[in-house]
Amino acid sequence: MDPNSSVNVAVIIPFFQRERGVLQRALRSVAAQTLMPTIAMTVFLVDDGSPVPVSEEVEAFDIPAPHQLVILKQQNTGPGGARNCALDNIDPAHFDFVAFLDSDDEWLPCHLSQALISLGDEFDFYFCDHTRFDTKQSWFDDLDVTTAWKNSRETYLRQLDDRDSVFIVDPDDLFLGLLKEYLSQTSTVVFRFPNHSGLRFDTELRNAGEDHLFWLSLASSSCAVISFDSNVYCGKGVNIYYSAFDWNLKSSVDRYGYLVLFYLKIRSKFPLNAAGQSINNDNIRIFSRTYSYLFFRLFFKGKFPNISVTKTILHKSIYIVLLMPLNFIISAISGLDKRRSW
Structure with missing residues (x-):
């Protein structure tokens, strides 16, 4: 310069x-x-x-x-x-x-x-x-x-x-x-x-x-x-x-839903090589499970999650939304709440 x-x-x-x-x-x-x-x-x-x-x-x-x-x-x-x-x-x-x-x-x-x-x-x-x-x-x-x-x-x-x-x-x-x-x-x-x-x-x-x-x-x-x-x-x-670390907040549930959406957008926006596809698919899997767990966790605590985020994900991948109940069960059994592994 x-x-x-x-x-x-x-x-x-x-x-x-x-x-x-x-x-x-x-x-x-x-x-x-x-x-x-x-x-x-x-x-x-x-x-x-x-x-x-x-x-x-x-x-x-x-x-x-x-x-x-x-x-x-x-x-x-x-x-x-x-x-x-x-x-x-x-x-x-x-x-x-x-x-x-x-x-x-x-x-x-x-x-x-x-x-x-x-x-x-x-x-x-x-x-x-x-x-x-x-x-x-x-x-x-x-x-x-x-x-x-x-x-x-x-x-x-x-x-x-x-x-x-x-x-x-x-x-x-x-x-x-x-x-x-x-x-x-x-x-x-x-x-x-x-x-x-x-x-x-x-x-x-x-x-x-x-x-x-x-x-x-x-x-x-x-x-x-x-x-x-x-x-x-x-x-x-x-x-x-920082608010995402409080899993009792609706905004935390939303954040993980948006992270699912984010990685879905990457898949459609960029031509990923094999390594990129592997990393991105792992991220989609991890955050889909976390989002599913937090979504139903909030629901069972008597609070209604923000369904608009779920609808946005649905437009990108009906598969992920259909698997949400199963992902909740898998995450609950694996002790996600204790491990906080995302």
Whole structure:
């Protein structure tokens, strides 16, 4: 990337929070980015019908020039729909890159500059490691895929430059890695927008998988670089992921239903090789059993599950819905509630 050329980056932040002050931390981390003077950020902050008014959160926030803040408002559609709202308002003729940041997360000051240096003029898709509020380990340290890559660098990774933490990943290895595990947390992702300006989040996957499907789409059509540096901190706000661990909530049942739908969409959207088909079929089997178990578990506790998710799955695979009672029995006998194996 020519250091003398101007670069415009769109930063997308979907906002739906119940706690005041969460967004302020995210915005301060954006303002604290150490960038060359030729790089300008425009923050697209999407108020997704948030209980905490966005006006209160940005009242004392002043983003330094040449950066700008744009506030968009809409009825609640979920994080994917909110990000799409921003993407629809970004001109690919003006913006070179898009960077995502969730409203309860924070960037380290070096995050965006490191991403842009890594992407350069050649690569389209970047993500890095991150740390979370609930653990001392980094995300990559907890994943089988990135651990295998790190331990066998000569097989999976090619060092990008003199930094010993940034690597080029073979597109096939990246795609299979993303099928196996959720590698790229949303707030770590930066991508070249003009080459993928038509890509959108699948809003049918409201509670799970919409971002994962987006990353798979990027991985299938571009070359990627990843950084093992933890340049992002993920905080605790309104978070669908963490609510999924409470199996007594309807939203948890829905989430696993959406995960079934997500893997069914992968099967129809991408031409999978034998290894990809095997991984995806295993995921469909695992999450179908979990969803079936939680669906009937909730029903037998006197609560009626959200049937609309089941109907959506039915349109994709009548077979999975017909097998739900059997999957419930298999899961109950195998002690799924005790093992929490999904």
